[in-house]
Amino acid sequence: MAEYKKPVTELEFEQNFAQKKPLMNPTEAFYESSRCLFCYDAPCMNACPTHIDIPLFIKQIHTGNITGAAKTIFEANWLGNACGKVCPTSELCEGACVYEGQNVPVIQIGRLQHFATAQTMDNDITLFHPGPDNGRKVAIIGAGPAGIACACELRTMGYSVDIYEAKDKPSGLTIYGVAPYKITNEEVLDEMDYLQQQLGYNVFYHSPITSAEQLKKLEAEYDALFLGVGLGGTATLNLPGEDKENVVGAVEFIEDLRMHHHEIDVPDTVVVIGGGNTAVDAASESAKMGAENVMLAYRRSKEEMGAYVFEYQFAKTAGVKGLFSVSPVEIVGDEKATGVKFIRTQNINGKLENIEGSEFVVPCELVIKATGQAKQGGFLSLIEGLKMDDRQRIVVNMANYQTTNPKYFAGGDAVNGGAEVVNGAYDGKMAALGIEDWLNSK
Amino acid sequence: MPDLSINFAGIKAPNPFWLASAPPTNSGYQVMKAFEAGWGGAVWKTLGVPVINVSSRYGSINYRNTRMAGFTNIELITDRPLIDNLKEIEEVKKYFPNHAIIASLMVETRAEWEQIIKDVENAGADGIELNFGCPHGMCERGMGSAVGQEPEVLETIVGWVMAAAKIPVITKLTPNISHIVDPGLAAARGGSNAISLINTIKSIVGVDLDTYTPYPVVGGKGTNGGYCGPAVKPIALDMVKELAQHPKIKHLPISGIGGIETWRDAVEFMLLGASSVQVCTAVMHYGFGIVREMERGLVDFMNQKGYETIYDFVGKALPNVTEWKHLNLKHKVVAKIDPEKCIGCDLCYIACDDGAHQAIRLPENGGSRIPEIIDENCVGCNLCSLVCPVEECITMEQRDDGTQHLTWDDRTNANTIPTTFNDDLAGGKGHFVPKPTDALKRKG
Numbered sequence: 001m002a003e004y005k006k007p008v009t010e011l012e013f014e015q016n017f018a019q020k021k022p023l024m025n026p027t028e029a030f031y032e033s034s035r036c037l038f039c040y041d042a043p044c045m046n047a048c049p050t051h052i053d054i055p056l057f058i059k060q061i062h063t064g065n066i067t068g069a070a071k072t073i074f075e076a077n078w079l080g081n082a083c084g085k086v087c088p089t090s091e092l093c094e095g096a097c098v099y100e101g102q103n104v105p106v107i108q109i110g111r112l113q114h115f116a117t118a119q120t121m122d123n124d125i126t127l128f129h130p131g132p133d134n135g136r137k138v139a140i141i142g143a144g145p146a147g148i149a150c151a152c153e154l155r156t157m158g159y160s161v162d163i164y165e166a167k168d169k170p171s172g173l174t175i176y177g178v179a180p181y182k183i184t185n186e187e188v189l190d191e192m193d194y195l196q197q198q199l200g201y202n203v204f205y206h207s208p209i210t211s212a213e214q215l216k217k218l219e220a221e222y223d224a225l226f227l228g229v230g231l232g233g234t235a236t237l238n239l240p241g242e243d244k245e246n247v248v249g250a251v252e253f254i255e256d257l258r259m260h261h262h263e264i265d266v267p268d269t270v271v272v273i274g275g276g277n278t279a280v281d282a283a284s285e286s287a288k289m290g291a292e293n294v295m296l297a298y299r300r301s302k303e304e305m306g307a308y309v310f311e312y313q314f315a316k317t318a319g320v321k322g323l324f325s326v327s328p329v330e331i332v333g334d335e336k337a338t339g340v341k342f343i344r345t346q347n348i349n350g351k352l353e354n355i356e357g358s359e360f361v362v363p364c365e366l367v368i369k370a371t372g373q374a375k376q377g378g379f380l381s382l383i384e385g386l387k388m389d390d391r392q393r394i395v396v397n398m399a400n401y402q403t404t405n406p407k408y409f410a411g412g413d414a415v416n417g418g419a420e421v422v423n424g425a426y427d428g429k430m431a432a433l434g435i436e437d438w439l440n441s442k
Numbered sequence: 443m444p445d446l447s448i449n450f451a452g453i454k455a456p457n458p459f460w461l462a463s464a465p466p467t468n469s470g471y472q473v474m475k476a477f478e479a480g481w482g483g484a485v486w487k488t489l490g491v492p493v494i495n496v497s498s499r500y501g502s503i504n505y506r507n508t509r510m511a512g513f514t515n516i517e518l519i520t521d522r523p524l525i526d527n528l529k530e531i532e533e534v535k536k537y538f539p540n541h542a543i544i545a546s547l548m549v550e551t552r553a554e555w556e557q558i559i560k561d562v563e564n565a566g567a568d569g570i571e572l573n574f575g576c577p578h579g580m581c582e583r584g585m586g587s588a589v590g591q592e593p594e595v596l597e598t599i600v601g602w603v604m605a606a607a608k609i610p611v612i613t614k615l616t617p618n619i620s621h622i623v624d625p626g627l628a629a630a631r632g633g634s635n636a637i638s639l640i641n642t643i644k645s646i647v648g649v650d651l652d653t654y655t656p657y658p659v660v661g662g663k664g665t666n667g668g669y670c671g672p673a674v675k676p677i678a679l680d681m682v683k684e685l686a687q688h689p690k691i692k693h694l695p696i697s698g699i700g701g702i703e704t705w706r707d708a709v710e711f712m713l714l715g716a717s718s719v720q721v722c723t724a725v726m727h728y729g730f731g732i733v734r735e736m737e738r739g740l741v742d743f744m745n746q747k748g749y750e751t752i753y754d755f756v757g758k759a760l761p762n763v764t765e766w767k768h769l770n771l772k773h774k775v776v777a778k779i780d781p782e783k784c785i786g787c788d789l790c791y792i793a794c795d796d797g798a799h800q801a802i803r804l805p806e807n808g809g810s811r812i813p814e815i816i817d818e819n820c821v822g823c824n825l826c827s828l829v830c831p832v833e834e835c836i837t838m839e840q841r842d843d844g845t846q847h848l849t850w851d852d853r854t855n856a857n858t859i860p861t862t863f864n865d866d867l868a869g870g871k872g873h874f875v876p877k878p879t880d881a882l883k884r885k886g
Contacts, residue, residue: 101785
């Protein structure tokens with residue numbers, strides 16, 4: 001019997017994927033907010049990629065000015081509600097909380113942030129208005145965190161904004177890629193609706209931009225463009241047997257899970273290949289979908305995993321087992337995979353080497369590859385003069401997020417190579433300010 | 443086991459913890475329950491002229507997550523029939539003959555005073571407390587604080603009472619007066635056997651921001667209430683000290699009242715001269731059971747200090763309460779931060795820089811958040827140590843060797859005090875302050 005029973009209804013799915021950071025009730029928020037020390041030059045604020053004035057919004061919650069708190073949050077971070085739930089807060093704001101220095105429980109900043117924004121959204125309180133029309137138009141490619149943040153900021157300054165999105169929902173990986181126990185689809189979409197209703201940018205769904213002709217047209221029609229295109233699908237491993245039907249990419253697996261919940265089929269035995277946060281998420285999710293035997297296989301040691309320690313701990317609690325220092329050499333089976341053949345590895349002076357003759361097979365019914373996402377290099381090469389770095393990331397001027405093609409600005413995963421929602425939200429906002437400065441200086 | 447019993451102006455009680463005249467002493471049921479819980483005495487909710495109470499009676503000040511740091515009420519004296527109260531006093535005394543029951547009284551005429559004193563004496567009360575303190579409602583009818591604010595009237599009524607009473611009389615004073623010694627002297631002149639203070643402070647605890655009405659709201663209106671609870675303790679301590687030090691009052695036992703909730707509060711009142719303490723708000727917040735912390739704490743304190751009775755330490759702090767002019771100007775303390783304990787909140791830095799004497803700096807490189815004291819700027823004000831959230835992280839270290847002693851009074855006598863606005867002898871001359879424009883260079 002697995003740790004979790006396979007969910008067959010939406011309710012069972014919700015129970016298995018119970019929110020890790022549930023909404024605070026007003027009493028919880030009152031007591032938690034009372035504990036904030038209102039530090040000078042607060043470390044939490046400095047640790048937040050969007051520099052939200054955290055001591056201020058916590059004080060506002062405590063003094064009953066919840067709407068004011070939400071405004072403080074959204075003014076710094078347009079995805080303030082989602083970030084309260086999905087940010088790795090123990091690595092960011094909460095990790096910087098000074099209480100840690102005396103082993104006092106740190107302030108639950110993420111949950112307070114979610115409380116203030118959720119209450120304001122639920123009460124339909126209007127916090128923002130578009131600025132007076134300035135006659136300028138910006139096209140945004142990709143309705144992910146960066147694109148949405150850029151759109152919101154531009155609208156407050158009076159720009160017309162059109163977002164072109166390949167999929168049918170906004171927020172990018174916030175809805176398609178974040179583990180379901182961190183945030184629900186409804187919560188993500190509520191915030192998206194809340195922002196769009198107030199700020200009135202256009203989003204064209206099912207509108208992938210893929211050709212040079214499309215780009216030319218956009219360039220002609222708009223004063224500037226913002227690239228918030230993120231990353232592509234899971235990169236191939238170039239392993240024999242990788243094309244078997246029950247071998248899937250982690251990004252695709254998680255998207256499928258988020259869109260179809262209990263309706264997707266996760267078999268009893270799963271092998272997840274990778275050591276990053278996405279790998280750990282996919283493993284946790286497989287376990288929560290009722291898989292009895294979920295093996296997380298990483299080619300280096302446990303200490304070298306890219307995933308946050310707390311995420312791996314969480315996966316282990318869900319029933320995931322770790323297998324370290326093993327490198328996949330082949331997916332075995334006929335049409336369907338029946339296992340993964342690994343070879344053991346050792347670290348010789350920092351260099352990873354296979355141990356001859358140590359191959360073995362871990363049987364499984366599903367292989368999830370979480371070995372990084374492909375880059376959008378093909379599409380981006382269509383943009384004239386757009387420089388990429390050696391890791392296929394768009395090169396921008398960090399002062400204004402302008403690319404080497406001055407009409408294009410960019411932010412989020414396509415620039416940073418893959419980070420958090422909060423980083424995308426910050427990039428998008430800063431790029432909007434960069435666009436404004438650039439157009440004003442022309 | 444130290445002896446906690448007291449003999450307060452002839453009123454005996456097994457310990458100095460009494461309930462103040464207030465809602466917790468409204469009935470025999472409550473007083474019996476309190477004695478069972480460990481209280482040594484109870485001042486019965488004021489008996490007197492007939493009243494009608496309003497609905498919605500209390501309000502409070504909450505500080506952060508602390509409820510009722512300050513508390514207010516607009517409740518009047520007892521609204522129960524006198525006869526019921528007298529019967530219950532008699533009954534409680536039967537069960538608890540060794541506990542103190544003091545009848546708080548408030549009436550108008552001399553005849554009424556004489557009658558009601560006889561009534562409570564017949565019921566078995568051990569003493570009488572004169573309510574000259576209530577700052578709401580009753581004062582509008584010429585009683586309560588209206589008496590406490592007029593020393594001559596107070597003295598006259600105390601005189602009537604003393605002529606009639608066979609049991610000890612405590613006069614309860616209002617703090618709503620500029621100089622507490624005046625009614626204290628009047629009580630002494632009138633012959634009162636003891637004094638209790640403070641009654642509640644005239645107050646408005648807050649205003650409803652939607653209805654524009656002060657709390658507590660009674661049908662769209664409010665009125666001033668009587669403020670009490672932990673917030674008023676410092677005012678009460680000072681007033682107790684004023685009377686306990688006064689040569690013409692200090693012979694009277696004092697029952698200390700005002701924000702007492704813990705053994706520490708009780709001991710502080712005693713050190714400043716109170717030989718019984720009265721509690722109300724703490725009981726209204728936590729119930730009668732709160733006394734067990736007070737009683738155990740007092741016993742532990744007395745054991746630790748080697749005191750056998752409370753009279754071994756009542757008033758022990760009084761010799762150390764002096765006038766400002768007698769403080770040693772040569773005494774010098776400087777703050778010290780323990781970097782091992784510091785958590786880097788930097789509240790001390792900003793408190794000093796914005797609220798005090800710019801004597802703390804942050805490391806220039808920005809790497810560490812542990813602030814440093816600028817010794818030569820530190821005036822030893824304590825502010826940093828007060829705002830520091832970490833136990834014993836910032837301490838005040840003595841820098842003088844303790845051999846020199848010079849006070850303002852000494853300097854006045856020696857003719858070395860500064861006398862002109864820009865006198866070189868004045869204290870702040872030459873003390874470092876940043877240039878006004880430096881403010882514009884700083885962060886935060």
